[in-house]
Amino acid sequence: MTTTIVLQQAINGVVLGSLYVLVALGLTLIYGVLVQINFAHADFVTLGAFAAYFFMHLVGGGYILSIAVAFVVGAALGWLINAAIFTPLRHKGNELLPLIATIGVSVMMQNLMLAWFGPIPYAFETQYSSEVIRFAGIFVSWQSVIIIIVSILTIALLYAFMKFTFLGKALRAVAQDRETAGLMGINPNYLIMLTFVIASALAGMGGAMLAPVLVLTPFAGTSVIVKAFAIVIIGGFGNVEGTILAGLIVGLIESYTTQFLDPGLIDIVVFALLLVMLAIKPTGLISERREENV
Amino acid sequence: MKALRTLFVSAAAVGLLVIGSAAQAQDKTIKIGALFPMSGPGSYFGAQDKQGVELALEQLNKAGVNGYKFVVQYEDSSCSPLPATQAAKRLIEQFKPDVIIGEECSDATLAVMPVVEQAKVPLLNAGSSSIKVTEPGNPWTFRIMPNEVMQGINLAENASKRIKAETAVLLFENTNAGIGNAQVFKENFTKHGGKVLAEIGFGRDVNDFTAIATRVAGLGKVDVIPTYTLEGQGLKITQALAQAGVTKGGGGNAIQIGTIWLPFGFEAKAGKAALGYIRIVQFDPTDTRDVAKNFATAFKAKYNADPTHLNAHAYDQVMLIADVVKRGGKDAQSIRDGLAATKGYSGVTGSVEFDKTNQNTKMDTIHYMETKPDMSWTSLKWN
Numbered sequence: 199m200t201t202t203i204v205l206q207q208a209i210n211g212v213v214l215g216s217l218y219v220l221v222a223l224g225l226t227l228i229y230g231v232l233v234q235i236n237f238a239h240a241d242f243v244t245l246g247a248f249a250a251y252f253f254m255h256l257v258g259g260g261y262i263l264s265i266a267v268a269f270v271v272g273a274a275l276g277w278l279i280n281a282a283i284f285t286p287l288r289h290k291g292n293e294l295l296p297l298i299a300t301i302g303v304s305v306m307m308q309n310l311m312l313a314w315f316g317p318i319p320y321a322f323e324t325q326y327s328s329e330v331i332r333f334a335g336i337f338v339s340w341q342s343v344i345i346i347i348v349s350i351l352t353i354a355l356l357y358a359f360m361k362f363t364f365l366g367k368a369l370r371a372v373a374q375d376r377e378t379a380g381l382m383g384i385n386p387n388y389l390i391m392l393t394f395v396i397a398s399a400l401a402g403m404g405g406a407m408l409a410p411v412l413v414l415t416p417f418a419g420t421s422v423i424v425k426a427f428a429i430v431i432i433g434g435f436g437n438v439e440g441t442i443l444a445g446l447i448v449g450l451i452e453s454y455t456t457q458f459l460d461p462g463l464i465d466i467v468v469f470a471l472l473l474v475m476l477a478i479k480p481t482g483l484i485s486e487r488r489e490e491n492v
Numbered sequence: 493m494k495a496l497r498t499l500f501v502s503a504a505a506v507g508l509l510v511i512g513s514a515a516q517a518q519d520k521t522i523k524i525g526a527l528f529p530m531s532g533p534g535s536y537f538g539a540q541d542k543q544g545v546e547l548a549l550e551q552l553n554k555a556g557v558n559g560y561k562f563v564v565q566y567e568d569s570s571c572s573p574l575p576a577t578q579a580a581k582r583l584i585e586q587f588k589p590d591v592i593i594g595e596e597c598s599d600a601t602l603a604v605m606p607v608v609e610q611a612k613v614p615l616l617n618a619g620s621s622s623i624k625v626t627e628p629g630n631p632w633t634f635r636i637m638p639n640e641v642m643q644g645i646n647l648a649e650n651a652s653k654r655i656k657a658e659t660a661v662l663l664f665e666n667t668n669a670g671i672g673n674a675q676v677f678k679e680n681f682t683k684h685g686g687k688v689l690a691e692i693g694f695g696r697d698v699n700d701f702t703a704i705a706t707r708v709a710g711l712g713k714v715d716v717i718p719t720y721t722l723e724g725q726g727l728k729i730t731q732a733l734a735q736a737g738v739t740k741g742g743g744g745n746a747i748q749i750g751t752i753w754l755p756f757g758f759e760a761k762a763g764k765a766a767l768g769y770i771r772i773v774q775f776d777p778t779d780t781r782d783v784a785k786n787f788a789t790a791f792k793a794k795y796n797a798d799p800t801h802l803n804a805h806a807y808d809q810v811m812l813i814a815d816v817v818k819r820g821g822k823d824a825q826s827i828r829d830g831l832a833a834t835k836g837y838s839g840v841t842g843s844v845e846f847d848k849t850n851q852n853t854k855m856d857t858i859h860y861m862e863t864k865p866d867m868s869w870t871s872l873k874w875n
Contacts (some may be wrong), residue, residue, distance in 0.1 A: 203710045210702045217700075317535030319724040321761035328763060330735050330742075339735055342702075412699040413724030417532060421697050456703035457710075461694040462666050 202335040207453040213342040215449020216349035217411065220404035221419075222426040222433070222441045223356065224397030230436030231373045231393040234293070237300040238279070239426070240419030241307035242398045246272045246405025247414055248315060251322050261324040265348065265406040272402020273395045279303055280394040285387065311416035320414040327410045345407050352400070353442060360438075369393060373436075428472045434482020443483050447471075521561050522817055522827075524810065525583035525613075527569040527576060527594030527604060533696055533722055534571030537596040537619065537802055540755060542566065544806030545593070547787075547794055552810070557817045562810065569595045571722075573603035580604045584611045591616060591827045593809040596802075598622030598669035605633050614828040616813065618774075618805035618841075621751065622668040623676075629849035634831050636808060636844055636852050640669065643751040643772055644676030646858055647718065650874055651677075651749060652684035655770070657715035659687050661708050661746075663729060664720040666693045673720040673751055689714060696722070701729045705736035714738065714746040719753075726754050727762050734765035741765035755800040759863040769863040770872070774841045775804035776859035778871045787840045801841065808839035 221243055228236045246268035253264040283303060287295040326340035360366040371379040372389045380386050405419065412418050429448050433440030448468055455464050475482065526545060528538035545564055553561050565587045569576035576595050583589055584607070592608055595601045596619035605625070608615040615633045617625060621640040625633060638646075651657045660681055664670035671693065678688050689711045692704055708714060717739065719729055734742030741764050750771040759766040777788055777798060787807060791799040799807075813821075815837055816830035837844040842857030860872035 200710070203706060206706045207703060210700070210706060213702070214700050312531065312535075317530065317539050319533075319536060319727065319761070321727060321763075323763060327731070328735075328765070330737075332737070337736060408699075411728070413533065413728060415533065415535070415724060421699055424697070452700075453703040453706075456692075457707050461692060461698060461704055464698070465695060 200335075203457065206336050207457045208450065209336065209338060209342070211450035211453035212446060213338075213345050213449070214452055215446035216345050217404065217408050218422065218425055218429055218448055219442050219445035220349055220352065220400060220407055221422055222429040222445055223353075223438065224400040224404070225426055226430045226433070226436055226438060226441045227393055227397045227400075229430065230438070231369060232390060233436075234296060235300070236397070237297075238303040238307060239300075239397070239401055240423035241304050241311070242272050242275060242401035243405040243408065243419035243422065244311060244416060245275060245307065246402030247322070247409035247412075247418055248311065248320075248405075249402065250406035250409055251320055251414065254324070261326060262344075265403055268406035269399045269403040272405070273399035275402070276394045276396075276398020277391065279398075280391055284394070285391070288390075308416055308420075315416055317415060322409040322414050324410050341410050345411075348403075348407060352403070356396075356400075356438070365389075365392065425468065428468055431472055432475050432483060434484055437482055437484055440482045440484035447483075520556075520559050521563050522591070522813065522822075523587060523589045524562060524564045524813060525580075525587055525589035525592040526564050526566045527579055527583070527592060527600070528566060529571035529596055529600070530566070530568035532570050532572065533724055534597055536723055536755065537571065538566075538568070540800055540802035541594070541596070541619075541806035543791075543795060544799070544803040544808075545810050547791055547803075548807045548810035548814070550794070551790065552814050557814050558820075558822075560817050560822070562814065564810075565589070569600050569604070571595070571597035571600055573599050576600035577603045577607055580607045584608070584613060589613055590822075590824050591813055593618070593806070593813075595620065597667070598625060598672070599667050601625055601633075602668060605630050608632050612828075613824045614831055616809050616831065618809050619752075619802070620669065622672050624668060624672075626849040626851040629851075631850070632828060634846055634850040634852075636812065636839070636841065636857070637752060637774055637805060638855065638858050639851055640673045640751070641676050642855065643858060644673060645680050646855070646875070647749060647751060647772065648677050648680030648684060648686070650860070651681060651716050651718075652686055654874065655716060655747060655749070657681075657686060657747075659689050659712075659714050660716045660718060661689050661711060661714050662691045662718050662720075663704065663708075664691075664693050664718075665722070665725065666695055670720045674718065677718045694725075696725065698725065699728065701725070701732035702735065704729070705732035705738060708733065708746075709736040709738050717746050717748045719748050719750045721753060723754055723758060726750075726758065730762045730769065731765045734767075739765070740768035752801065755802050756798065756869070757800065759867050759869055763867065764865075766863045766867065767865060770860060773801045773859050773861050774857055775799065775801035776861075776871050779840075779859075781838065783838055784840050804840045808841050808844075811839060812837060812844060 249271035250264035250268040253259045253267040284296045329340045331338050368384045369389050372386050376386045429444040433444030452464050455467050528541045529535050530538040567579035569579040592615045598620040601620040609632045618636040623639050623641050662674040664674040733739045738744045739746045748769045752774050819830050821827040821830040843854035844852050847853050858875050860874040861869045
């Protein structure tokens with residue numbers, strides 16, 4: 199086993215982990231603020247991927263711009279679905295209703311996309327996916343470089359937004375105590391909407407980043423969402439830092455399991471880790487009090 | 493007045509006779525249940541199968557066969573055992589088909605076989621390669637396509653003798669068909685003196701194949717990479733192997749080879765990464781037989797696209813049933829018996845003649861194609 203292969207698999211793992219982080223961040227944000235699991239998150243990822251695809255193929259736009267388009271489409275759809283479905287259900291006072299509604303939205307979106315886009319896999323090629331940088335036996339596609347850069351930028355901007363802006367601070371206040379935040383003049387409904395918009399925008403953008411990597415069909419997002427849920431649990435539900443760390447760990451586990459064991463064992467290793475975490479450290483890799491998570 | 497009443501009664505009697513005859517004519521239908529994957533990663537199978545079936549129905553129902561018209565009911569079997577079993581039960585209980593066609597994925601077909609056997613409805617399969625579909629055999633299940641052993645023996649022989657391959661790495665999805673195809677290749681490639689450097693299986697949820705490609709790149713000199721997976725993952729594997737510099741498409745020396753898994757159009761989607769990919773397809777568009785040429789022309793006229801082998805084998809399934817009906821088939825039992833008695837039938841994908849396990853024995857259904865530098869393909873005429 200050469201050092202080159204070990205290093206190559208580390209790069210592969212970090213790239214894959216970065217993609218998982220982009221998807222898992224939205225899930226963890228929504229849980230952190232609303233204490234709600236969004237089962238439709240995968241379909242926002244898929245829609246973002248298709249938005250980027252059609253922006254490139256119908257409008258003739260470039261790939262980098264298509265990431266922004268997917269971000270906006272995700273945000274718009276997040277706003278629409280939250281306003282039309284989740285908010286009215288949340289006002290009924292039963293926490294189970296919006297949770298079940300996310301399953302309904304997921305099935306509806308998958309079948310709408312199946313009707314619109316058809317079942318045959320799309321080939322999402324960008325000018326960056328076939329261009330490969332090679333040095334000292336290592337290869338990295340420009341697509342992978344873009345994935346890492348966009349992921350780092352997204353995480354940094356999200357961190358800055360949460361820590362240094364008024365809206366970010368208000369969002370954390372709602373996550374800590376929704377009622378008290380309301381008494382302080384913060385409109386929780388507005389911030390819940392903002393959370394959905396940000397999470398959906400991240401999912402859309404994640405879709406555009408994933409599209410050249412995964413098999414683009416109306417069910418594309420579902421293939422990564424199970425891993426994203428595992429990452430959110432391993433990292434600590436609602437914990438952004440934990441999610442980032444867990445995403446990278448799962449990416450590296452996938453690469454090294456493929457190299458040293460067998461790719462057929464990836465799920466066994468990842469979900470064994472999840473079970474171990476639930477058993478010995480259910481608060482996740484980076485444990486904080488829940489109110490400090492977001 | 494009496495004459496008027498007689499005339500009215502006579503007219504009513506004639507009317508009833510006409511209605512009765514029409515009802516009888518309407519009853520003369522052959523009901524075909526279609527179990528195709530319409531959702532999930534194998535749904536491209538269903539979409540293309542349906543095109544082939546609809547073309548066959550359009551042609552057959554213009555005049556009918558022996559006074560029979562054909563109707564098809566589609567059910568989504570999802571390329572997966574549980575939904576396939578449920579879909580088969582739904583078809584049998586509600587639609588009461590005379591014959592069923594499908595599934596594509598071996599795991600789904602294997603799950604459906606006991607259900608059709610119990611209901612005594614023949615199942616005509618054209619897309620599942622697992623040897624278990626016909627070995628030890630099931631009196632109600634017939635397969636047109638060459639099974640994994642027939643394909644594997646042929647592919648291993650060609651890899652050794654024509655490609656002159658000495659080493660191979662097997663990439664396959666962890667399903668009955670994936671594992672079975674890979675094992676048959678391994679056994680036969682080894683018999684020819686070849687060496688298998690690694691057998692790498694993976695689940696259908698794997699998206700990124702860079703790690704697998706990296707592992708293959710670290711194995712030294714690899715001549716051929718037999719790959720057994722659905723189209724979506726196939727695309728990603730081909731691109732990852734090229735990125736890792738393993739295959740011809742990425743400047744390496746290895747050649748990807750495979751059996752009947754990928755539709756035409758794959759090479760255009762995979763791009764230059766697919767350069768040199770050699771694979772078995774079930775339909776050769778350059779086939780000069782009238783049946784193949786007429787099919788290609790009719791398909792192009794109806795869909796404004798060239799047919800894939802999935803279109804072709806779905807078309808063949810319905811046309812073979814029509815041939816059985818022409819020979820006297822009219823219900824489940826007689827269609828089963830008619831299928832078993834098929835001799836020298838010439839379909840779009842090739843000839844059909846079943847052995848005692850109901851496996852088509854004709855090897856002219858195996859066609860090889862190779863991806864050329866301009867991303868088109870060429871027929872290799874190896875069989």
